Amino acid sequence: MKLHITLITMILTTNLFCQELKTIIPIEGETFDFGIEVQNDWKKRDQLLEDLANEKKSWDNLTEEENELFEKYDETYESMWDVEGGGCSWYCGAGEYSVTTSSELSSNGKLDYKAKNLTDFSYQTAWVEGKKGYGIGEFINFSFAPTHPRVTTIIFANGYVKSEKAWKDNSRVHKLKMLINNEPYAIIELKDIYSKQIIELEKPLGNSDRKDFDKLKEKDNWNIKFEILSIYKGDKYDDTAISEIYFDGLDVHCLAKGTLITMSDRTLKKIEDLKVGDEILSYNKETGEYESSIIKELASQIHKDLINIEFSNGIQLTCTKDHPFLAKNLSWTSMNPKKTERDYEINDVIQLKVRTKVRNLKSELEVVKITEIKEEQITYTIVDLSKNKTFVANGIITGIEKLRVPTMYKNNSGLIAKTKVK
Template sequence: MKIKLTIFILALSSTLFSQELKIIHAVQEKDANFFDYEDYEAPDKPIGKLIFLKGCNWYCGGSVKSISASSQLKENNGINYAPKNTHDFDKNTAWVEGKPDYGIGEFIEYRFDFSEMKDYNGGLGINRIILANGYKKSKTTWKNNSRIKRLKVYLNDKPFAMLHLLDSFEIQTIDIGEIKFPVNTETKLKFEIIQVYEGTKYKDTAISLLMFDGIGVH
């Protein structure tokens, strides 16, 4: 009986272990690798604003259909904190969750919809997240607001991975493996806040940019 019980426990443990989420750690990058000025008068004289992902990138062919969130902070002095701000190529805007605490359990969801694209052949996919953690408008704003420490990813409502993010003002990337977007199908990616780095002034948790790199464009 003891032998049978031991075998059962080992089998159960093995099953639970196999169901554990894969953990993916973010990699520190430099802002200079992702931002560039609009133009230059000379090599050392930039003109205009800083542009995120300037030039050809995954977004030359890839796109996100819609972005929604479980909550968002109310607009204040004409500044909104909508989920679409994470995907607007602008480091000065952010999605800020709208709960009174640190936003644990709140989420943002991206939809990639190819169900009505007749000429789509199924070649597009993503393999990397490019993320600006926190409210990147300024160093002071970034420190004042909370940032994400752990982010749980769901692929089509099924747990996919746990992302361990860096408490960094500069860009970080996360290699998530290849996720392809099938023909005539909507694909959903949901990102749920699990743990945060606490802000010095506000409990509000923010993400300024959550964008993608991938395959099928070049």
């Protein structure tokens, strides 16, 4: 009787505790499809990339079917298993974080189920808990450096998603308790669907005071922890699997909505209206000449803590603090030089301040005022151009996102691509 009462008390206490936490139900994202038809399409795409690399084909003469293949299967992705492509995303400037788990299922000799699989940006692998039974109480912990950009979105690939059979055979998570810095934050109720599941957080997670980067580095790491509360039973295995957990957020580089970009014909176009294939004006630092350059990739992001820069001709420009501008002496300048150097991997960035002189279309302008903006705004940037690494925003020469020099690797078709930040 005493044991029975104790168990009831434990259940009631757990229920009361869970009721105090808000429940978050994710938004359903893209449905997974790694079937035969998709595999064949990827083979065609890879062959097409190889033909382009060997100059058997030209980007200018692709058929409608070939263009549709690249629209469907982005050429910046190395394979169909990639979670993120080689193009720009939050991870371009987000830096590294670590993941640990309370247990891992032992390798079967061919495959492993380690914690690292949660952050390898591949849908082909999965973390599987190693506890006997369904893994109730097992946890995943993500640790972030104090300077790490803030998180606003969490994306789950729940279950072993490499195939529908593997997904059904293995158990999937039903409910997770989410903790921030080991303090209970919410109950996440995942659906039993073969799709990505996305959580948009009410407030960003991470350090919001980012004015003094050196002081920020002295703070402790912060963490996000997920504890398994309940599961959906697998058809064949008790083991509970999660293929991937990744993030999106703030504090990487971009320009505010409404920024006017100078096109190759000297007309102006709002940055949010730009499209891949548009021809813009670009400055060649080596020759000192303006040249036409074609946009190959664009990106947008929500940001907080922007700055508004006012120049001596009355023009204003709103951007992130680490966005680089071309100074009078052709050096790069920004409000946060250390972060610009780290994220873009360019050297000798100088401090942008009142009286700094920057390059514009005609000669140079002087910064007369810098104002901080606290509210969130959607921002935009040009990621890649057919030539040069510059464009003209509100008349000021600025740098594209791809100024950072990525680590390189060769994929199966011999093409050079960016490594993803993990």
